[in-house]
Amino acid sequence: MDIIFREARRDDLSRVVELIADDAVAARRAGTFGAAHVRGFEAIQASPDNDLVVAVRDGGSGDGEVIGCMQLTYIPGISRNGAGRLLVEAVRVDAALRGQGIGRLLMEHAHERGRARGCVLAQLTSDKQRPDAHRFYRSLGYQQSHEGFKLPLERG
Amino acid sequence: MDIIFREARRDDLSRVVELIADDAVAARRAGTFGAAHVRGFEAIQASPDNDLVVAVRDGGSGDGEVIGCMQLTYIPGISRNGAGRLLVEAVRVDAALRGQGIGRLLMEHAHERGRARGCVLAQLTSDKQRPDAHRFYRSLGYQQSHEGFKLPLERG
Numbered sequence: 001m002d003i004i005f006r007e008a009r010r011d012d013l014s015r016v017v018e019l020i021a022d023d024a025v026a027a028r029r030a031g032t033f034g035a036a037h038v039r040g041f042e043a044i045q046a047s048p049d050n051d052l053v054v055a056v057r058d059g060g061s062g063d064g065e066v067i068g069c070m071q072l073t074y075i076p077g078i079s080r081n082g083a084g085r086l087l088v089e090a091v092r093v094d095a096a097l098r099g100q101g102i103g104r105l106l107m108e109h110a111h112e113r114g115r116a117r118g119c120v121l122a123q124l125t126s127d128k129q130r131p132d133a134h135r136f137y138r139s140l141g142y143q144q145s146h147e148g149f150k151l152p153l154e155r156g
Numbered sequence: 157m158d159i160i161f162r163e164a165r166r167d168d169l170s171r172v173v174e175l176i177a178d179d180a181v182a183a184r185r186a187g188t189f190g191a192a193h194v195r196g197f198e199a200i201q202a203s204p205d206n207d208l209v210v211a212v213r214d215g216g217s218g219d220g221e222v223i224g225c226m227q228l229t230y231i232p233g234i235s236r237n238g239a240g241r242l243l244v245e246a247v248r249v250d251a252a253l254r255g256q257g258i259g260r261l262l263m264e265h266a267h268e269r270g271r272a273r274g275c276v277l278a279q280l281t282s283d284k285q286r287p288d289a290h291r292f293y294r295s296l297g298y299q300q301s302h303e304g305f306k307l308p309l310e311r312g
Contacts, residue, residue, distance in 0.1 A: 013234075020235050040238030047232055049205050075229050076203055078169075079176050079246045082196030086309065087243070090235045115309050122309055125281060125302035137305045146281035148302025149293045153242065153271050153278055 001057060003102065005109045008052040008069065013041050015066045016054065019092040025127050049074045051113065055093070055106055067094040068106050074117040086114030088124040107140055157213060159258065161265045164208040164225065169197050171222045172210065175248040181283045205230045207269065211249070211262055223250040224262050230273040242270030244280040263296055 008016055017033040044050045055068030073087040088110050093102045114122055125148035126133045138144060164172055173189040200206045211224035229243040244266050249258045270278055281304035282289045294300060 016234060036238035037234055038238070040232055040234045040240070043232030043240070044234070047205055049203055050232060052234065071233060071235075073229070073231050073243075075243070075245075076196055076199030076206060077227060077245065078172060078193055078196045078200070078208065079227075082192035082194075084196070084199070087229075087231070089231075089233065111307075111309055120309055122307040123281070123305065125279070125304045127302055134303055134305075140307065142305035142307045144303055144305055146283055146304025146306065147290055147300055148281045148304040149279065149290075149298035149300055150302065151267075151278040151296065151298045153267055153276055 001100070001102075003067070003105060004056050004064075005053055005106070006056065008041070008054045008066075010038075010041065012054050012066050013037060016052070016069045019066070019069050019094065020090055022095055023092065025129050044071065053106075053109065053113070055102060055109075067097055068092060068102055070106055070110060072110055072113055074114065074119060080121065083121050084117065084119040086110065086117070086119040086122040088122060091124070103136060104140065157256070157258075159223070159261060160212050160220075161209055161262070162212065164197070164210045164222075166194075166197065168210050168222050169193060172208065172225045175222070175225050175250065176246055178251055179248065181285050200227065209262075209265065209269070211258060211265075223253055224248060224258055226262055226266060228266055228269055230270065230275060236277065239277050240273065240275040242266065242273070242275040242278040244278060247280070259292060260296065 014033045017037050041052065044052045051072045053070050053072060054066045056064045057067050058064040070091045071089045075085040075087055077083055077085055091103065091106065093106065111122055126137065134144060170189045173193050197208065200208045207228045209226050209228060210222045212220045213223050214220040226247040227245045231241040231243055233239055233241055247262060249262065267278055282293065290300060
């Protein structure tokens with residue numbers, strides 16, 4: 001299978017939302033594709049520090065089927081001797097195509113983009129309900145060194 | 157104690173590096189204050205999506221002693237119905253002043269800034285070697301729902 005990676009376009013967005021929702025953990029919080037997702041997409045496009053990347057099958061023209069996605073955020077910092085960080089979020093591979101190494105290619109591509117942006121550390125969090133994902137990230141060399149915390153921000 | 161919060165200035169930077177390093181977990185990876193920290197600071201200042209915030213004591217003029225710091229990153233997204241996220245990193249309070257509620261004020265200020273930027277979720281990770289920090293974040297209402305992973309990115 002030939003796979004290329006490119007930044008997502010507006011007409012990929014409904015498919016990306018579908019990929020993000022096609023997951024036991026995420027489904028209950030994904031929402032149906034709509035204006036809120038478009039606003040999120042436009043904000044990513046407007047940000048110099050964020051890329052929404054898709055994996056495309058048979059993508060010579062870049063117009064093949066979208067089979068995976070991820071969001072990358074490049075974060076400057078003071079900690080760790082001024083290190084830039086790559087934050088990886090919303091990593092998904094089409095459920096019908098898992099176990100074929102596509103996730104690994106996606107993550108390697110994430111790391112390439114991070115290095116190109118001067119990042120010396122990659123970081124991500126994964127829901128405690130996803131032991132398979134944890135094994136996958138450990139297999140890529142990630143250290144499972146941190147606890148991840150989330151808090152909804154109520155309107156003030 | 158009167159405390160104000162403001163964005164860090166260049167002349168706060170050596171103190172911020174000192175705060176970040178004054179910690180059993182971070183000390184071994186902090187590095188001595190130098191050019192790499194200045195580059196990190198300049199990159200934060202240049203980014204519309206990042207704030208380095210300091211807590212200042214007796215700060216009517218904004219020139220009091222820096223007693224705490226944190227970095228905030230505002231991240232647009234597709235997941236969770238297009239939610240904007242607030243990422244909080246490098247939270248530190250002067251070791252001599254811990255246990256007085258300064259960390260709580262710092263985090264409440266982080267959440268205010270996040271809401272002002274349209275973020276509906278705050279997230280952070282904390283080293284598994286910091287059980288006191290975990291208790292603190294839980295006391296603020298954070299759910300300890302995720303595993304946090306880190307990977308150094310070798311030069312390609």
